[in-house]
Amino acid sequence: MVIVEPLELIQVFRNFEDAASPWEQTGPGRDDRSESFKVESLLAKPAAETERNNVLIVKALVDIDK
Secondary structure, three states, X not given: OOOOOOOOOOOXXXXXXXXXXXXXXXXXXXXXXXXXXXXXXHOOOOHHHHHHHHHHHHHHHHHHHO
């Protein structure tokens, strides 16, 4: 036997699609995150820096083989 009862919600259904803040957004604000958490530090590094790192890795592997 299955009993079906209507669901009674305590709070009003909220729509979070526009992600509006309850506080008024004014001014540019400030970014208190450390450099390691910023998007720019997570983006791909320039090719020259990547190439230099690859050379250092190869040199380290060659030294291990000796």
